[in-house]
Amino acid sequence: MKIISTVALQPAQRSAVLAAAPGADVADRQCRTVEEVSEFVGAGCDALLTFRVPNDLATRAHVKWIQLLSAGADHVLGGPLKSSAIPITTASGIHATPISEYTLASMLAYAHRIHLAIRAQVRREWMRSGAFMAGVDDIRGQTLAIIGYGSIGRETGRLAAAFGMKVLALKRNPSDRVDAGWCPAGLGDPDGKIPARFFGPEDREAILRESDFISVTLPLTDHTRKFIGEREFAAMKPGAYLVNIGRGEVIDERAMAAALTAKKIGGAGLDVFEHEPLEASSPLWDLENVILTPHMSGANRSYMDKACELFAENLKRFVANRPLLNLIDPNLGY
Incomplete structure (x- = not known):
């Protein structure tokens, strides 16, 4: 052999x-x-x-x-x-462990405004105003939508549940809840018991309306290309924070940049993009409500x-x- x-x-x-x-x-x-x-x-x-x-x-x-x-x-x-x-x-x-930890880290950084504190540190600014402090959140008790409930999504759900979050999940076939893929002992949600509810692809606006945080873990296929676009961003809560670690092409990047610029959603943690490396001209670089990394969430x-x-x-x-x-x-x- x-x-x-x-x-x-x-x-x-x-x-x-x-x-x-x-x-x-x-x-x-x-x-x-x-x-x-x-x-x-x-x-x-x-x-x-x-x-x-x-x-x-x-x-x-x-x-x-x-x-x-x-x-x-x-x-x-x-x-x-x-x-x-x-x-x-x-x-x-x-990749389930590093990427799910990255996702929770991005959510926690946004909720506790660490991304703004780091920018203030670079400016040597002691940012401890009442307005800043009032913007800090807990993730406990908030709702997380996991768009794509595969191995990474299931481990993200397990960690989110441990933080006291309500977990909702969207998958191609919501009635098929068992994970038949590679899953080391103690990780993930092999039996699909963590989510409070499952949604199908046609219900994506419904799951987005309910969620404070959104984790996108979709593979790129003919069915998932630009799965989240203008209509989906319009359905999200004004303070919603989206993390994409799947593929950049599953989100309409232009529609996302517009929603972030207009603050129709709270923010985004982005590790993948439609074109990589991300073009220097992209508005995403300069948006204060974006945490951006160069496709490295799976590195370990x-x-x-x-x-x-x-x-x-x-x-x-x-x-x-x-x-x-x-x-x-x-x-x-x-």
Whole structure:
């Protein structure tokens, strides 16, 4: 069995892979471009662990299974691989802890006005006015809408519930509440018991009207592109705070900038954008009610350790011809 990783593996990570597939031939190398991936994969392999996938891989090389190192698959399904017979699995679940913590951190920073305090610190301004103090909020007792109740959304819901928030959830099929994907013990909401109510895509204005905070964790598909636009922003509470860690294209960025500028909503925590890097001309840079980061909410030191833990579990399943975790449905886009 030949396994190729286009990310250099540490000794413990290599050991985890070999323990799952004893006797396998494991080759690993850091590949920073699709051209490097293409050259390294060569004629093919049984299992490919990678961030990047060349569009011609299905026709040029013999690959039996692709394990992505990303939770999203839009960068792969936009090309010929969408109609390929090669099974593709995602790394959904390994980002749940860092991204849900990032989401809660963004919400807490906004509620406690830490983003304004940091700006005041840069100006060496002692900002302790009555008006500033009166704007500080608790998140306890407030309502959080989670738009996209996958692994990240479920862990966000668990943390929010621990903070005393009321959790509402929106998912494609609200009657299907069980999470069948990768979920380490103690994390998330595998049985879907945390939300007070579930909503379907057609009910998004209703869930937004009720919510003080909104976490957008949607994958990018044909059905989710610009899922939140002018009509949805008009439905939000004037003080609502939105966090987007999914994909920038699921929100109409122009409509969002207009709503933020006019203060039709309270603010936004943004880690993803329609175009990345975010253009220097974007009005989002200068808005005081925006907390902005460069697509780094999933970053953490143990990223590859978690990825190899998932890969090892899927390797065991692959060797035993059992169903793989996080298998992409090309028709759904995730």
